[in-house]
Amino acid sequence: MKQRTIVLAVIGVVSLVGGYAAFGEADIRNYPECHTCGTSRRECSHDRMVVEYADGTKRAECGLHCAADTLLTQPSRQPKRFRVADYESKRLIDADKAQWVVYDNRNQCRGSTVELAFADGKAADRFIARYGGKRIDFGGALKIAYYEAAARLLPSGR
Numbered sequence: 001m002k003q004r005t006i007v008l009a010v011i012g013v014v015s016l017v018g019g020y021a022a023f024g025e026a027d028i029r030n031y032p033e034c035h036t037c038g039t040s041r042r043e044c045s046h047d048r049m050v051v052e053y054a055d056g057t058k059r060a061e062c063g064l065h066c067a068a069d070t071l072l073t074q075p076s077r078q079p080k081r082f083r084v085a086d087y088e089s090k091r092l093i094d095a096d097k098a099q100w101v102v103y104d105n106r107n108q109c110r111g112s113t114v115e116l117a118f119a120d121g122k123a124a125d126r127f128i129a130r131y132g133g134k135r136i137d138f139g140g141a142l143k144i145a146y147y148e149a150a151a152r153l154l155p156s157g158r
Helices: 002-024 026-030 064-073 121-131 138-153
Strands: 049-053 058-061 079-085 092-094 099-104 113-118 134-136
Touching (some): 058 064, 113 121, 113 138
Antiparallel strands (some): 099 134
């Protein structure tokens, strides 16, 4: 009886973990490519986003920079919720509750700065200790992404 209980417990845990992993990547299966640039969202699984709008539609992006491009070029759309991948686990989390890190990366194809989200402040601090950067909130991260989007998309960067 004890062995059967242990076996059932192990099966239950494996099912939960497998189900969690599948749920965590459901957005990638549903939206495999970035709506803005076409990049594989699996390749950008560490910083991908899903933006939910007031009209009930969703838009899946490879990251904050493409989300900012969309928001800048479609100002009539009203975002209701931003979800972003936790850099470590790759799970989608609420962007407003995330611990954000901005750091300079001149080799980054989408700009000279990168904004990454972390579910845990300690993980953000470990990243900063290893790669540099500083902590900011979601509003600050979005402001940087808007600025870079405007520089790319608007005539004369205005």
